Amino acid sequence: MTDHLASLAPEPPDLPARLDHPVRPDRPRGLFGDAWHALRRRPLFWISVSLILLVLLMAAFPGLFAPGDPDAADLSRSRGAPSAHAWFGYDNQGYDIYTRVVHGARASVVVGILSTTGVILLGASVGVVAGFYGGWLDAVVSRIADVFVGVPFVLGAIVILTTLNAGGDAGPVRIVAQVVLSISVLSWPVAMRIMRSTAIAAKQQDYVKAARALGASSARIIGKHMLPNTIAPVLVYSTIALGAFIGAEATLSYLGIGLRQPVVSWGVMINSAKDYLRVAPHALLFPAGFLTATVLAFVMLGDAVREALDPKLR
Amino acid sequence: MGRYVLRRLLQVVPVFLGTTFLIYVLVWAVPGDPFEGKCGERDCPASYVSMMRERFNLDDPLLLQYWKYLVNLVQGDFGVTSSGVQVLDRIAATFPVTLRLALVALLVEAVIGITAGVVSGLRDRGFLDSLVLVSTLFLISIPVFVTGYVVQLVFGLQLGWIAPTVTTPTFGNLIVPGFVLASLSMAYVARLSRASIAENRRADYVRTALAKGLPARRIVGVHLLRNSLIPVITFLGTDLGTFLGGAIVTEGIFNVPGVGGLVFRSILTKDGAMVTGVVTVLVLVYLLMTLLVDLLYAVLDPRIRYD
Numbered sequence: 077m078t079d080h081l082a083s084l085a086p087e088p089p090d091l092p093a094r095l096d097h098p099v100r101p102d103r104p105r106g107l108f109g110d111a112w113h114a115l116r117r118r119p120l121f122w123i124s125v126s127l128i129l130l131v132l133l134m135a136a137f138p139g140l141f142a143p144g145d146p147d148a149a150d151l152s153r154s155r156g157a158p159s160a161h162a163w164f165g166y167d168n169q170g171y172d173i174y175t176r177v178v179h180g181a182r183a184s185v186v187v188g189i190l191s192t193t194g195v196i197l198l199g200a201s202v203g204v205v206a207g208f209y210g211g212w213l214d215a216v217v218s219r220i221a222d223v224f225v226g227v228p229f230v231l232g233a234i235v236i237l238t239t240l241n242a243g244g245d246a247g248p249v250r251i252v253a254q255v256v257l258s259i260s261v262l263s264w265p266v267a268m269r270i271m272r273s274t275a276i277a278a279k280q281q282d283y284v285k286a287a288r289a290l291g292a293s294s295a296r297i298i299g300k301h302m303l304p305n306t307i308a309p310v311l312v313y314s315t316i317a318l319g320a321f322i323g324a325e326a327t328l329s330y331l332g333i334g335l336r337q338p339v340v341s342w343g344v345m346i347n348s349a350k351d352y353l354r355v356a357p358h359a360l361l362f363p364a365g366f367l368t369a370t371v372l373a374f375v376m377l378g379d380a381v382r383e384a385l386d387p388k389l390r
Numbered sequence: 391m392g393r394y395v396l397r398r399l400l401q402v403v404p405v406f407l408g409t410t411f412l413i414y415v416l417v418w419a420v421p422g423d424p425f426e427g428k429c430g431e432r433d434c435p436a437s438y439v440s441m442m443r444e445r446f447n448l449d450d451p452l453l454l455q456y457w458k459y460l461v462n463l464v465q466g467d468f469g470v471t472s473s474g475v476q477v478l479d480r481i482a483a484t485f486p487v488t489l490r491l492a493l494v495a496l497l498v499e500a501v502i503g504i505t506a507g508v509v510s511g512l513r514d515r516g517f518l519d520s521l522v523l524v525s526t527l528f529l530i531s532i533p534v535f536v537t538g539y540v541v542q543l544v545f546g547l548q549l550g551w552i553a554p555t556v557t558t559p560t561f562g563n564l565i566v567p568g569f570v571l572a573s574l575s576m577a578y579v580a581r582l583s584r585a586s587i588a589e590n591r592r593a594d595y596v597r598t599a600l601a602k603g604l605p606a607r608r609i610v611g612v613h614l615l616r617n618s619l620i621p622v623i624t625f626l627g628t629d630l631g632t633f634l635g636g637a638i639v640t641e642g643i644f645n646v647p648g649v650g651g652l653v654f655r656s657i658l659t660k661d662g663a664m665v666t667g668v669v670t671v672l673v674l675v676y677l678l679m680t681l682l683v684d685l686l687y688a689v690l691d692p693r694i695r696y697d
Contacts, residue, residue: 220408222405226406226408226677227673319531323531330535330639360543364540367533371532372527376527
């Protein structure tokens, strides 16, 4: 699972990659160069980036932060309050909450990243094709998207997941895959609509006409000319969506139909803590705090990137 | 306008069919016995199963099943659950509660969101503006169930200011759940109205009004607000549709006897007729709300013409 993280995580940081060398003042900067220039000076951007790096590190190497075993339960210490020995206390089963919160980062982050990748790949490719070709293809795709938007998210996810869960006991991989699938299936229309509207606007630009006049094929126009110019809004959406999907995963797990044992995640912890809210509120508050901080980091990053990419706001 | 309404209504039809078919397939085409566990701790007698299969048309091909369901639906017959309860009766009993909750949430969202947005949008980057920006970021990041439990824990259990659960769903009792339900959208409304006000503040008509010597109160209250709130109002409209369908979490935490709890319980107990019935109503409400919002757009903004 860690190699998934390694290959997928640095999505936003590929903006800075092309700017390793200092920008000379007389050299014109591109859209992303300009954005990076503006981002560098925003403290909010650096706060969110370091928070995200911390969470990613936690997800990749939980042992660094919490060497204990997340599955070590001891009923004799059930619902123990936070102390110097166990910073976050113990939950109803006698699990060490700190260890489980650290180990829970992985499932949440993996679900967030995989669903975002799924939504962006599906939504953006369908959107750019629909926007570029237009006509009946666009009409059909837009109606299909309407169907999926028409289903309320939580409701749709519950129905899909109960159907998928009907199979009985499942391993951790299958449980995660089900949650990723249901989030992606219900959320791709948003990415598709964003991409479609940018593609429609880009289609009428001169550079597309010029490329066509030079004899470029449709595939080449879409891949080489339109994609680099239309990807920015979807990129911003994907950053915010990543945080939102981590929250969605927690919501579904909290309802008892998303992730579940043996997977450790923040939502699973909140789900098992909610029945003991009166006697052991710390079992709910600590995972909820980590969850909120992670979502906040991604939303803040998305907000900063959006402001940097939108010249109107500067 | 009339032709546009007609075209939009026609567009709603395929979306409605697609959504209900999707849900129907997900609910009824599940592998496994749909009547498992419906007769207590023994297998259902064969006569019962065959009667139920007959009643829900389960021996027909899927498309025919759906068609029969749809024909009944159009005639106002939502069917009967496997325990013999009329689906429409249950919906009629719970929907007003959810509607009440949604209205409270909408009011909270509109009043607080718009006020915060207008106040911060009228000022350049200062303390108030930053406060609104940061607090909306926080609100967007906290999942609703976390807000719900924290509110329940702090105000309900520790301080004892409110009843932790709603026993009778009057408007007064629904204020706290309404706040929780609205918390996320409130932040979006604040940001939306802030951006809209900040953009329109430099518009020519504002400068003209200022040059005419109108008092600031009138410029903001009449000229600026009426133009800036158009996107906000459309957002509020779609949100009402979302509230009506998505209050499962909030209703669960505060034990509000609404549609969300009903549909969640029915899904868990595999009560297919109830699930399809409720979801159909919710989807219909959502689609009609979106339609209404589109039409409202043209009414509010005379620059938009649908022809």
